[in-house]
Amino acid sequence: MKILLTILLTCFLFSVSKAQPQFGILGGPQASTASYHITGYKQKTTYKYGFQFGALMKVP
Numbered sequence: 209m210k211i212l213l214t215i216l217l218t219c220f221l222f223s224v225s226k227a228q229p230q231f232g233i234l235g236g237p238q239a240s241t242a243s244y245h246i247t248g249y250k251q252k253t254t255y256k257y258g259f260q261f262g263a264l265m266k267v268p
Contacts, residue, residue, distance in 0.1 A: 232264040 238258045244251040
């Protein structure tokens with residue numbers, strides 16, 4: 209029983225030590241607009257341009 213428990217615990221520890229988080233960054237240009245549908249009224253919409261930036265983290 210002790211041997212089986214030792215083997216299972218060892219396998220668990222090795223699998224946990226292999227699972228390392230991954231980090232990354234992202235960024236890029238962005239364009240967005242809105243669309244309104246109201247009967248009898250025309251809403252002027254234009255594109256808005258910008259930039260987005262962020263960080264990523266993947267934990268297995």
